Amino acid sequence: MSRRVTPALLASAVLLAGLAGCSADTPPGERWHAPVEPPTAAATPTPQVPAGTAPKRAFAVGVRQLKLDRDGRALPVTLWYPAAGEAGGAAKQLASAANGRFPVVMFSHGLGGRPDDYATLLTRWAAAGFVVAAPAFPHTSRGGDGNVLDVLNQPADVSYALTQVLALNAKPDEELHGRLDAERVAAAGHSAGGVTTIGLFTASRDERLDAGVVFAGTALGVGTAFAGASAPQLFVHGELDEVVDYAAGKAAYDKVPWPKAMLSLPKGDHGRALLSDGATLRVVSDTSVEFLRWSLYGDAAARKRIPTDATRGDIATFDDHL
Numbered sequence: 001m002s003r004r005v006t007p008a009l010l011a012s013a014v015l016l017a018g019l020a021g022c023s024a025d026t027p028p029g030e031r032w033h034a035p036v037e038p039p040t041a042a043a044t045p046t047p048q049v050p051a052g053t054a055p056k057r058a059f060a061v062g063v064r065q066l067k068l069d070r071d072g073r074a075l076p077v078t079l080w081y082p083a084a085g086e087a088g089g090a091a092k093q094l095a096s097a098a099n100g101r102f103p104v105v106m107f108s109h110g111l112g113g114r115p116d117d118y119a120t121l122l123t124r125w126a127a128a129g130f131v132v133a134a135p136a137f138p139h140t141s142r143g144g145d146g147n148v149l150d151v152l153n154q155p156a157d158v159s160y161a162l163t164q165v166l167a168l169n170a171k172p173d174e175e176l177h178g179r180l181d182a183e184r185v186a187a188a189g190h191s192a193g194g195v196t197t198i199g200l201f202t203a204s205r206d207e208r209l210d211a212g213v214v215f216a217g218t219a220l221g222v223g224t225a226f227a228g229a230s231a232p233q234l235f236v237h238g239e240l241d242e243v244v245d246y247a248a249g250k251a252a253y254d255k256v257p258w259p260k261a262m263l264s265l266p267k268g269d270h271g272r273a274l275l276s277d278g279a280t281l282r283v284v285s286d287t288s289v290e291f292l293r294w295s296l297y298g299d300a301a302a303r304k305r306i307p308t309d310a311t312r313g314d315i316a317t318f319d320d321h322l
Contacts, residue, residue, distance in 0.1 A: 048230065048259075049184050049210050054293035054302055055100070055129040058087040062095030062126075064175070066168075068135070070160040073153075075135045077161055078115040080126035081176060091123050097175050100129070103184035103296035104165060106158050107134040108193030110216075110271070111151075114142050118190065120277055124285045130292060131180060133165045140192055152221055154196040155204035158187060162208065184296040188213035188288075190271055191244060198222050198252060201231060211295035213288055216241055216271045218248040224255035232259040232322060234291045236284055238268025253319075262319040263287055263310050283315045294322070 062083035068075040082102055083095035107122060109115055115122070115134035122132045135157060139150035162185065169180040185208050189197035194217020200206050202219065205227045212233045233256045237249035246264070253262050265273070265280065273280035286309040293302035303322065310318035 048232070049296060049298045051300065052298040054297035054299040055082075058127045059083060059098050059129060060085040060087050060089075060095065060127075061091040061123050062093075062097060062175075063091035063123075064094050066133075066165070068161055068164050070157055073138045073157060075138065075157055075161055077133050077135045077165065079165070079176075080119075080122050080132040080134075081179070082126055082129055082131070087127060091119070091126070094175075097179050100179065101181045102129055102131045102179055103181050103186065103292070104162070105130050105132045105213075105292065105296075106162050106165075106185070106187045107132055108154060108158060108187070108189030108196040109134065109136065109141060110189075110191035110193050111140045111148060112142050112146065113190070113193075117275055120281065121274055121285050121288075125289060125292065128289045128293065130296070131165075131176065133161060135161045148192070151192045151195050152199070154192075155199035155206070155222070158196060158200060159204070159206045162206070182208070185209055186211040186213065186292060186296055188215070189217065190215040190274060191217065194218065194244075194249075195220060195222055198224075201226050201228070201233070211292065213291065214249070214252070215274060215284075216244050216249065217252065218244050219252040219255070220248070224252055226255065226257055230258040232291070232295045233261075234288060235260070235262040236265070236288070237262065238265040238270060238273075240266075240268060241270045243270040259322045261291070261306070261310075261322050264317045264319070265315065266317065267315075279313060280315055283309065283312055286312075287316075287318075291322075 059082035062081050064079050066077040082098040084098050125132050137154050139145055139147040166182045168174045168176045187197045187200045187209050194214040197212050197214050198219050199222035202225050203222045207228050211231050215236045235253040237246050239246045290302045290306045290309055293299045
């Protein structure tokens with residue numbers, strides 16, 4: 001699903017220089033303040049995924065690489081997936097896939113990051129019964145040229161990668177043959193990847209997406225004209241974010257016209273807690289897992305567990321409009 005960057009979006013993207021400290025391990029830079037945007041019309045709500053039950057057991061996790069290219073844009077994708085065998089431990093290279101059909105989550109890294117930076121979080125999602133596909137973007141990943149304006153091309157990259165990942169479902173010689181549920185798909189991302197994710201529900205709406213998870217993101221450059229079918233959103237943002245103001249993330253969250261929730265971390269920064277295990281990551285991962293179980297599997301019991309996980313240990317506050 002390719003989409004050209006319009007001149008208006010390109011002009012607004014000049015402001016994306018404020019995301020130059022986007023990588024979670026980058027020293028603090030200038031804080032970005034949200035511009036005032038006019039109210040946007042609410043998208044038309046439609047029914048969510050059919051009711052169902054998420055797996056109750058944890059899975060072992062497999063990991064592999066998928067080499068993709070979109071019109072000369074190299075997009076290597078890391079896949080984490082439920083695997084056969086005993087649960088626990090690190091993801092195993094090229095492990096055999098577990099039996100079942102699993103929802104797909106597309107994950108977008110931050111500026112100067114790589115998919116592997118988020119392995120702890122994404123492995124937990126896969127262990128809970130999700131196939132996670134994370135592309136490394138050609139200009140904004142670590143080792144790229146750091147062209148922050150290219151963030152506006154990334155929603156199309158994600159849509160292309162999603163098409164290629166879902167195509168694995170029909171290949172008889174593919175390990176994930178028959179394992180992917182193309183009717184239950186979400187997008188998630190951190191910082192510049194959060195911009196990418198919001199863009200997939202606004203200016204570059206991908207109608208295949210049923211839900212979104214935005215970590216330390218902002219609508220800068222992609223706008224808040226949320227469009228298409230109702231897709232629940234979970235926002236996670238540190239109130240001490242030194243790169244993207246908490247107010248900027250909250251402003252984007254406030255414009256979401258669908259079921260939504262915001263997990264706020266009073267002592268949280270731009271997202272370093274996403275990169276290593278600890279009490280904050282456990283709250284974030286548990287809350288996001290239950291959100292994905294509810295929004296992709298249609299698991300009503302998971303919906304009831306979300307507020308408890310979100311407020312455990314007084315690490316976060318939770319604005320719940322799901």
